[in-house]
Amino acid sequence: xxxxxxxxxxxxxxxxxxxxxxxxxxxxxxxxxxxxxxxxxxxxxxxxxxxxxxxxxxxxxxxxxxxxxxxxxxxxxxxxxxxxxxxxxxxxxxxxxxxxxxxxxxxxxxxxxxxxxxxxxxxxxxxxxxxxxxxxxxxxx
Numbered sequence: 001x002x003x004x005x006x007x008x009x010x011x012x013x014x015x016x017x018x019x020x021x022x023x024x025x026x027x028x029x030x031x032x033x034x035x036x037x038x039x040x041x042x043x044x045x046x047x048x049x050x051x052x053x054x055x056x057x058x059x060x061x062x063x064x065x066x067x068x069x070x071x072x073x074x075x076x077x078x079x080x081x082x083x084x085x086x087x088x089x090x091x092x093x094x095x096x097x098x099x100x101x102x103x104x105x106x107x108x109x110x111x112x113x114x115x116x117x118x119x120x121x122x123x124x125x126x127x128x129x130x131x132x133x134x135x136x137x138x139x140x141x
Contacts, residue, residue, distance in 0.1 A: 003039030
């Protein structure tokens, strides 16, 4: 996990591809003040057991490499928002945001409500309807 950082453009975004970083920067430009601070590459979930010997480098970094990663975790006042960024977001983003939400609530023991958001560049069929069912924001930038 890297952060917290101010909610602004940065020279680099851990864990984001160039396409995802471009989507994030468009969101930052269009939504000043959306968050007070944010974290990138937030590790959550349970690390799977190693079933075979690992190269020493990977063994030393097992905890990081084998956990799920939230793209961006935003915070405004005491409200956290889990943000998944995908180009042409489809059902994969839906599954990831649900998994991240439940693991985050368990791992961080947050009492306040936690929001979820999918940022994407193109609205794919059925996504808006399904995200509304789970109270997940779908934002096209």
